[in-house]
Amino acid sequence: MLNYRNYLSYSEKYIQLAEEEPLDKLKFLIPSILLSWIAIESFINNIMDDFSSLPEDLFELHERGLLLEKKVIFVDHGSDMGKFKIGQTEYKRLDEKILFLITKFGNLNKPYKGEALWQNFEDLRDTRNKILHPRRNIELELTVKKAYKYLETSKNIIQFVSTNVWHKKISF
Amino acid sequence: MKILFEKSAKKSKGIERLVSRFFKDVSTLESELDVPVVIFQDGVNNSYYVKCQILASVASKIIDLNAKINPEDAESFRANRELMLEHTTYLKMESDALKGREFNDIIVEYNLKYDKDKPLKVWGGQHRAYAISKAANSANHYHGFKVYFNLNKNQRTEVALISNTNMAVSDDTFDRMLEETTFGNTLKKWCQKIRFLSLKEDFPDVGSRSEKITVKLARSFIVNYYKGLDKGKTIKTDDLDKNIYEPYVTETGVSIDPEYAKIMIKKGNKKLSDKGIIEAGEKFLDLHKTQYKKVKESPKKIKNRKAYRNKALVVSVLCSWSYVAGLLQNHKARLLNHYKIPKTTSKIPDPLNAEEMSNFKHDSDPPTYRGLGTRQSTKDRQRLTQVFLAKSLTDTCILDKRFLQKAVSTVVGLTTLKKGYV
Numbered sequence: 001m002l003n004y005r006n007y008l009s010y011s012e013k014y015i016q017l018a019e020e021e022p023l024d025k026l027k028f029l030i031p032s033i034l035l036s037w038i039a040i041e042s043f044i045n046n047i048m049d050d051f052s053s054l055p056e057d058l059f060e061l062h063e064r065g066l067l068l069e070k071k072v073i074f075v076d077h078g079s080d081m082g083k084f085k086i087g088q089t090e091y092k093r094l095d096e097k098i099l100f101l102i103t104k105f106g107n108l109n110k111p112y113k114g115e116a117l118w119q120n121f122e123d124l125r126d127t128r129n130k131i132l133h134p135r136r137n138i139e140l141e142l143t144v145k146k147a148y149k150y151l152e153t154s155k156n157i158i159q160f161v162s163t164n165v166w167h168k169k170i171s172f
Numbered sequence: 173m174k175i176l177f178e179k180s181a182k183k184s185k186g187i188e189r190l191v192s193r194f195f196k197d198v199s200t201l202e203s204e205l206d207v208p209v210v211i212f213q214d215g216v217n218n219s220y221y222v223k224c225q226i227l228a229s230v231a232s233k234i235i236d237l238n239a240k241i242n243p244e245d246a247e248s249f250r251a252n253r254e255l256m257l258e259h260t261t262y263l264k265m266e267s268d269a270l271k272g273r274e275f276n277d278i279i280v281e282y283n284l285k286y287d288k289d290k291p292l293k294v295w296g297g298q299h300r301a302y303a304i305s306k307a308a309n310s311a312n313h314y315h316g317f318k319v320y321f322n323l324n325k326n327q328r329t330e331v332a333l334i335s336n337t338n339m340a341v342s343d344d345t346f347d348r349m350l351e352e353t354t355f356g357n358t359l360k361k362w363c364q365k366i367r368f369l370s371l372k373e374d375f376p377d378v379g380s381r382s383e384k385i386t387v388k389l390a391r392s393f394i395v396n397y398y399k400g401l402d403k404g405k406t407i408k409t410d411d412l413d414k415n416i417y418e419p420y421v422t423e424t425g426v427s428i429d430p431e432y433a434k435i436m437i438k439k440g441n442k443k444l445s446d447k448g449i450i451e452a453g454e455k456f457l458d459l460h461k462t463q464y465k466k467v468k469e470s471p472k473k474i475k476n477r478k479a480y481r482n483k484a485l486v487v488s489v490l491c492s493w494s495y496v497a498g499l500l501q502n503h504k505a506r507l508l509n510h511y512k513i514p515k516t517t518s519k520i521p522d523p524l525n526a527e528e529m530s531n532f533k534h535d536s537d538p539p540t541y542r543g544l545g546t547r548q549s550t551k552d553r554q555r556l557t558q559v560f561l562a563k564s565l566t567d568t569c570i571l572d573k574r575f576l577q578k579a580v581s582t583v584v585g586l587t588t589l590k591k592g593y594v
Contacts, residue, residue, distance in 0.1 A: 001573075003535055046535050050585040053578050055414050058589065105588055165588055166536050 004043040004158060008151065008172060011035035015147045029142040030131055036147075036154040037128045043158045044097050047165060061085075066092055066100055095125065098161060106164030117160060120153040174208040181213035187220045190321045194222075194282045197291070198234065201225035201314050219327040225314040228269075231292065232305035235280065239293035241328055243285040255302055260343075262299050264426040269307035275300040276316030279335040281323055292319070295328070296335025342378045343424040347387035351375075354428055355436050355443070359390050362444040366453035383464075383482055391422040391432045392487065393456070393494040397449050398435050400498025409503045413561060416586050419495035419553045421487055452497040455511040459493070460484035462513050463524050470521035479546070480526035487548035489524070492556035496564065506564040514563060515570045525571040532573075534580050544576060558583045 014032035018025040051059070052067040061084055065072040073087035102112075112118055127150065130138050155172055162170045175191055177183050191211055195203045202209050202224050213220050237255070256262055269275070279296030294301045296318075304315050320331055351359055363369040368385040379386035385393075396419045403417070422429035436443055444450075460482075467474055467481040474480060483489060500507035514523040530543040545556055559579040563569040 003533070005539065043535060046581075050581040050588070053581040054585045054589070058414070162536070166584075168536075170536065171538055 002042070003046070004039040005172060007035045007039035007042060008154060011039065011147075011151050011154070015144060015151065018144050018147065025144065026140065026142060029144070029147050030140075032147045033124070033127055033142065033150050034131060036150045037124060039154045040098075040157050041094055044094060044101070044161065047101060047161070048097060063100075063104075065090075066097070095121070098157070101161055102164040117153070117156055120149070121157050124150045124153050173203055173206055176208055176210050178210050178212045180215070181211055181220065182218075184220070187211060187321055190282065191220075191222055194319065194321070195224075198226065198282075199230050201227075214327075217327045217330050219320055219323055219331065221318050221320045223316065223318055226317050227312055227314055228304045228308040229312045231301070231315065231317070232308040234290050235292045235294055235301050235305065236287050236290035237294050237298050237302065238287075239281065239295055239332075240286065241332065242325055243283060255299060257302075260423070260425040260427070262303070265299055266303040266306060269300075269303040270310055272311040272313055274313045274315055275304060278315060278317050279320070279331060280317055281320045281328065281331070283323075292317075295320075295332045344375065344379045344386050344388065345377050346425050347391075348375045348377075350426075350428055351387050351391075354433070358436070358443045359387065359394075362394075362450075362453070363390055366450065366457055368453070368457060383478065383485075385485065388422055388424045389485060389487065389490055391429060392420070392491050393453065394444065394449065395420050395422055395429070395431050395435060396491050396495040397452055397498040399431075400495040401448070401501050402498075404499040404502045407499075409506070412499070412503065412506070413565075413582075414586070416554055416583060416590065417495060417499065417557045417561070418550060419488075419491035419557055421491055421548050421553070448498075448501055451511075452494060455497070456484065456490070456493055459513055459523065463522055463526070466516060466522040467526065473519075473521040474527055477526075479530070480522065483522070483524040483526040483529070483545060486545050488552035488556050489545045491548070491553050493560055495553075495557055496560040499561075500564060509567045509569070510560060510564040512567050512569075515568060517570060517572075520570060520572060523571070525576070528571070528573050528576060532576055532580070534584060536584055544580070554587075555580050555583050 011032045014028045014035065018028035018032065021028060048067050048069075052064065056064065059067065062072050064070075065086055068086060069089060069092050071087040071090040072084055075081055075083050075085055127140075127142070127146075130140060158172075159169060162168065173192075173195055175188055175195075177188075188211070191209065195209065209222050209224065211220055211222055265275075275297070277297060278294065278301050280292040280294050280301075282291055283293050284291050300315075304313075320327075323331065360369065360374060363375075363385060364371055364373070368390065369375070373384075375387045375390070376382035376384045379388065399420055400417075407415070420431060422432050463484050464481045467483075468476055479486075484493070496510055497507070500510050514525075516523055520528070524545070526545075529545045532544040533541050544559070545552065559571065559576060562575070562579045562582070563571065569575065
């Protein structure tokens with residue numbers, strides 16, 4: 001099974017291929033950027049899975065909904081009428097999951113959304129969205145330098161979450 | 173003081189002078205009692221030496237642990253290996269020295285060509301020499317030295333080599349000796365009763381080379397069973413899965429593990445005879461035998477590796493399994509499930525799924541992590557305890573990849589909650 005380390009290494013490999021390619025660098029830079037994003041996604045989803053595998057009563061219902069990526073619904077009929085319960089799948093945004101994890105377990109006192117790390121993450125997210133939702137009028141301006149920056153951002157976000165949730169640094 | 177040459181030693185005025193100077197410079201028991209000293213000559217390399225007794229307080233000031241093979245060469249490095257001051261054998265040595273143990277056969281060379289303040293260059297027994305130096309202030313006893321004189325480079329090298337060659341005694345052998353000395357045959361008899369050992373068989377000298385239970389493993393099984401039993405009495409069945417458990421690994425080597433000793437002393441005449449621990453041992457042996465057999469019989473599905481065959485005997489597996497066996501003694505339905513051997517399938521031929529365990533890695537593990545049930549680390553013991561605990565929830569469990577992932581996720585999640593839940 002692939003993990004974040006695999007995705008990061010594939011991303012780097014694609015950047016190296018882009019460096020060697022004289023003409024059409026985009027064909028390597030696009031997968032590289034997606035893989036940098038997937039590395040974060042894989043890492044965060046697996047942490048969410050760690051928590052969702054715990055006994056149910058260790059989390060509030062709305063927290064479990066987020067961990068399981070499911071809706072919390074109000075039941076208006078049947079034996080559970082009048083209660084809240086976990087409903088169908090509702091995918092959550094990656095940045096929301098990160099915010100939940102670091103706020104829940106990180107004991108962070110200071111705002112971090114204005115800091116360079118988060119700005120870089122948002123930049124990566126925007127580029128990833130442009131790749132995944134292409135439009136005629138959206139120009140992709142990708143360079144090897146940018147791809148390296150996104151790879152670094154991916155590693156930094158993973159390290160940031162690891163330090164705040166597991167209270168330890170990981171090696172890549 | 174009278175100095176004699178042993179009858180097979182060739183007389184040498186130079187050596188006699190050196191020996192005489194040594195006894196003038198260094199206070200020894202022989203010089204204090206004015207008894208004759210005999211000079212010996214090695215039959216192989218012709219080097220000369222005497223045997224004498226020196227007080228720790230005297231020796232500590234003049235021994236040099238940085239002995240050089242070539243004293244004339246300023247570039248020559250110290251020849252001895254680094255001291256292993258954390259090694260259990262050294263720690264025991266130091267503790268004994270502090271209590272007044274006298275050591276013998278410390279091999280030194282009397283050499284004034286470098287570091288003259290410390291003329292006794294240590295070639296053999298550097299740990300003993302260091303231990304007595306440390307203990308000199310509290311236990312000032314005489315220790316036996318073999319002092320060489322006027323060595324040439326070749327003789328010096330040979331003395332260094334022969335002084336540092338020994339038959340390594342394994343911790344397993346120490347364990348076996350100490351076990352018998354302290355508690356007699358109780359542990360061995362228990363293992364024979366269970367059939368971990370056959371009726372006339374003893375524990376192996378070196379566990380890593382055998383495919384048998386060692387003293388350390390048997391002790392760990394017992395300690396964990398009773399630790400689990402005590403813990404299980406304090407937990408409601410519904411809360412069993414909300415904890416991280418940390419099975420214990422007994423110490424090995426030159427001292428008896430304190431937790432094991434505590435149990436053996438507490439149990440008195442009824443040592444290891446209660447029904448629960450005998451049944452647990454038998455069930456564990458069933459698991460081990462099935463694992464062994466399945467790996468051996470399925471060469472096309474799993475490599476017939478010793479590590480796979482003996483997966484149940486890996487420290488972390490054995491400790492975790494026995495801990496859970498104790499923990500569930502008061503939770504009978506789950507105990508029965510725990511005692512059931514995990515199911516196998518066409519893709520998973522062995523009950524412990526050794527290959528999958530070895531390939532296992534969680535995101536929080538370093539790239540060098542070697543998989544579940546391969547080491548005895550705390551992390552591994554915690555994880556495997558959760559594997560067996562989760563297995564005890566049903567009677568039809570297969571230890572497949574998904575199951576292992578969920579069990580480890582639970583441990584990681586619980587650990588994180590414990591650290592940072594707000």
